[in-house]
Amino acid sequence: xxxxxxxxxxxxxxxxxxxxxxxxxxxxxxxxxxxxxxxxxxxxxxxxxxxxxxxxxxxxxxxxxxxxxxxxxxxxxxxxxxxxxxxxxxxxxxxxxxxxxxxxxxxxxxxx
Amino acid sequence: xxxxxxxxxxxxxxxxxxxxxxxxxxxxxxxxxxxxxxxxxxxxxxxxxxxxxxxxxxxxxxxxxxxxxxxxxxxxxxxxxxxxxxxxxxxxxxxxxxxxxxxxxxxxx
Numbered sequence: 585x586x587x588x589x590x591x592x593x594x595x596x597x598x599x600x601x602x603x604x605x606x607x608x609x610x611x612x613x614x615x616x617x618x619x620x621x622x623x624x625x626x627x628x629x630x631x632x633x634x635x636x637x638x639x640x641x642x643x644x645x646x647x648x649x650x651x652x653x654x655x656x657x658x659x660x661x662x663x664x665x666x667x668x669x670x671x672x673x674x675x676x677x678x679x680x681x682x683x684x685x686x687x688x689x690x691x692x693x694x695x696x
Numbered sequence: 697x698x699x700x701x702x703x704x705x706x707x708x709x710x711x712x713x714x715x716x717x718x719x720x721x722x723x724x725x726x727x728x729x730x731x732x733x734x735x736x737x738x739x740x741x742x743x744x745x746x747x748x749x750x751x752x753x754x755x756x757x758x759x760x761x762x763x764x765x766x767x768x769x770x771x772x773x774x775x776x777x778x779x780x781x782x783x784x785x786x787x788x789x790x791x792x793x794x795x796x797x798x799x800x801x802x803x804x805x
Contacts (some may be wrong), residue, residue, distance in 0.1 A: 617793060619795075625783065626795075626797055626798070627785065632793075674739050674740075676739070676793070683730075683745055684742040684745065685732075685742060686742070687739030687740050687741070689738060689739055690737070690738070690739055
């Protein structure tokens with residue numbers, strides 16, 4: 585069983601489009617995260633949700649909007665995609681107060 | 697400002713030697729620090745967690761130390777193998793899980 589799953593694994597789209605990445609975890613965790621990993625491999629936190637509530641929003645453009653329909657899901661919607669949005673996006677989850685975090689396999693987004 | 701730095705972007709060692717990776721942080725007072733491994737095309741995988749009141753933690757060939765005075769953690773892989781080649785990341789801050797810049801370890805036969 586996959587603990588944290590993201591879809592799609594690859595996403596190629598044109599500038600200006602709107603796209604979504606889905607994330608689901610079956611671990612019963614209360615906290616979920618979105619991270620962006622750029623071409624230099626630096627892993628930067630974007631959002632953190634705890635029990636469907638936004639906890640952390642790390643100066644991310646408001647074109648990025650996370651949505652958590654329930655505590656097992658945290659989806660990422662991106663409007664008006666830009667070239668600089670190209671990166672690998674990782675979803676993760678952990679228990680409250682975060683010890684071990686479990687990551688999804690990543691979504692490689694390419695904006696052309 | 698808060699920073700987490702892993703001072704080697706890349707580290708190359710020979711099989712059988714001990715690899716030592718460094719994680720330094722500033723303007724944090726973490727209750728614990730974590731180490732993760734990331735292979736190409738995959739998400740990070742948790743390896744070890746060490747708490748502020750622990751000086752050292754071991755797991756098989758892995759050893760982590762944590763010096764809150766120096767604001768530094770060292771991550772050791774003893775008897776390294778080519779299969780240990782990967783990027784290793786330290787992380788702290790339980791609310792945000794902030795990651796360091798990572799060290800790419802290459803173990804040569």
